[in-house]
Amino acid sequence: MSEEHKHPSVDVYLRVAAALVILTVLEVGVFYVPAFRPVLVPVLLVLSATKFALVVMFYMHLKADNKFFTFLFGAPLLLAVGVMAALLFLFFGALTLRGAAGAG
Amino acid sequence: MSEARGLKSWLTTTDHKRIGLLYFWTAFSFFLVGGLEALLIRAQLAQPDGHLVSAETYNQLFTMHGTTMVFLALMPLSASFFNYIVPLQIGARDVAFPRLNAFSYWVFLLGGLFLNASWFVGPLFRAGMLNVAPDGGWFGYANLTERQYSPGPNIDFWLLGLQILGISSLAAGFNFIVTILNLRAPGMKLMRLPTFTWMTLVTQFLIITAFPVITAGLVFLMFDRFFGAHFYVHQAGATPILWQHLFWLFGHPEVYILILPAMGIVSDVLPTFARKPLFGYTVVVYSGILIGFMGWGVWSHHMFSVGLGPIADSVFAATTMLIAVPTGVKIFNWIATLWGGAIRGTTALHFAVGFIAMFIIGGLSGVTHASPPADLQQTDTYYVVAHIHYVLFGGTILGLFAGIYYWWPKMTGRLLSEPLGKWHFWLQFIGMNLAFFPMHFIGLLGMPRRIYTYSADLGVSDLNLVSTAGAFLIAVAILVFLYNVWRTRRHGQPASNDPWGGASLEWSIPSPPPVYNFSVIPTVTSRLPRWRTELHGPMQDPPAVPPAPIHVPGGSWWPLVAALGLPVMALAPLTHTLWVVFVGAALLLVGIYRWAFEPFEV
Amino acid sequence: MTHAAVTHHTSMGLDNRKMAFWAFIGSECLLFGSLISTYLVYKGRSVVGPYPHEILNIPFTSVSTFDLLMSSLMMVLALAAVQRGDMKWGKIWLFSTALLGLVFLGGQVIEFTEFVHKGLTMSTNLFGCTFFVLTGTHGAHVAVGVLWLLTLGVRALQGKLGPANAMTVEITGLYWHFVDVVWIVIFTVVYLIQ
16 A cells, blocks of 8 residues: 555645644734733634644645554544643642642 | 574574563563562561561562562563564564564663662662662652652662663554554454454553653653752642652553453463353453553542542542453453363463452452542552452463463473472462462551551451461462473473464464464464364464575664663763763664664564 | 665555554653643642743744744655655755754753743742753754754765655654644643743
């Protein structure tokens, strides 16, 4: 099975690069524009997730490649995100102004 | 095709069979070291107010016993079978990356030597002998492990040694995942793989996802101890609980890494000696996969006494109880495999059945731990020590011995003595129950873990004495095994291709196999290729002589050279000399570059 | 980097090295995930300063981010060139990627030095240790990547790299893009969300 022929053209690569630049400009913009403060976190997460996905799908070729590679990367990625979420949840209540866990 | 002999051929080997044997002998040696540590512990605890060893020495003993058994004995013993048997079971000539395989072994050996050197090098640190071995428990809880409370090099040996060993396991993990998925013989579909290979695959995924987490935790500890960081320092706003989370996020998948291979061995052994296929193969495989996934969701059941709060405690209690389900399913499938089978009571079968019984007991005590209120009584007492040893000794060790007696003929060309094997089994079985069963009571009567002595008033003196007697009985059993091994070298019955009537591919080739394994790679058409079933006849074994010369890759020095770089680098922080890092890094880099550019055809 | 890639038949029809590398990248997700989680868990818990908002330089780091993103573009152009046999542009893009990687590292050195001068070190506070270990680990990965790229570039100069071993370049690219992607997360989580 040769995947070499399915690689995107240079044109696609350039357009992805342009998108990455624009998204980064938006990210920095959102950071500096005070009006966006209330929605800063979700907007930034969406923008950076989009950049992440673009690089992984097109530059790392995951979109066109065998789905097994998506599993090899995606499953541990999901696990890492899950662990991160669990830790944030576990610590959110534990570390309060009263000090380390055990105070409550 | 004759094989190269001599020291050089072993130092440069890239043959999975040789590497499997290297793993076996090294790991078994470390098992004996860990066992000696256990005997010293039990001798100290045989009576109240024991004086055999000081408290400081005792701390080192139980720390090294745990660390050695988990990382230097059980994991590598499993690895010896991953190495030797998996390529044979899938019909391959070797693993996907033979030099990476050798690298994993050398890093393991060097890491184990590094860790155990701590027993002897006290004088180099201006301390006595037997003074600088790791002493913070195998789980190294912060903030005891901070420089402030553990000023000596003990914890440094521990964290550096574990980092080295982690690299060995990770490299092997990537290797075996690719091997099992990509190097199977034609027709060897995933659902035709022997259960041992399936459990190996799940284990490798657990390794490559769990080890990075403890790597992070150890890196934090290293920076705290050497560079004044505050990852676990309360006064800086941090919390030692972070260590516990990171450690157990690794530690719980680690216990499944320890048990799944043994479960795989048992799943292969039982059908052979019941002359019946594994009952519910598909269910057993999926249960193994499920255990792998669910193993990630239970880690804080090791932290029920830490004050996580009722929500966290309840969630982890629920997930922990749930994970007993796929495990229980496997047990029923094993029993059903034996039921109605034509049983041959070989030593391997004894160990496999012993595994089932002992693992049930260990699993039951585990289920009692799943309840936070109950666990609050049990945690940090000998009740937990009982649980651990029923699942790891009664489980993993018995399972590994089943594999040893089962695959010894394949790996060495001789059969271990069955009568001696039975003696070994019964002495070990009785010994372990004498050693560990009383610990359930000792713990509930109030004896904490990790104390070097106890008062006679506690009322556990007699039970401790029984436990110690059991431990020494285990030692006798192991001596019987060693005698069996030694005797078999010269007087053991030579083994045919298939002394047991096994169903999987490893039994279709000579014992031991030729260096190329299969003279012709077989085409697989069923899950039980070597058996006659209602659906198919037995496969044709590969011919005795290959029809054409088979290319076998040569050896390489570079895995060993690269591996040497790691403990050298680890010496730098221990000796507080920066330039040593560069020497080690240079060794590593030279080894990697020469490895990458040498001609090596798989 | 070895002899011409012999495409062995494999059970899943996938290249062994590529499969191993994706498994490695999956494993690295857990490593960086643990480092980032620790940064997040300790965010705002420093007992003494300097604090992130006092010291992080967004304009400077934004330039670093652009630099790394452009290096990914160059990496992918390098791969495309090598695959079609255009070794002249293959070399140019490979060395350019390495150069941008070095620029990124230079930026990290400048940034770290700045921070130390302003009183933020590994041992100052939680922000110090979590920041330096996280970004330092990432930087170490970039450094390894630069070394890897330069090695490939030298092999190309020696005439030992070509379309027959384009897989080596592809795998180098996987590593490089992953390092870039981790930076995308770090830039957002550490610098922009304060």
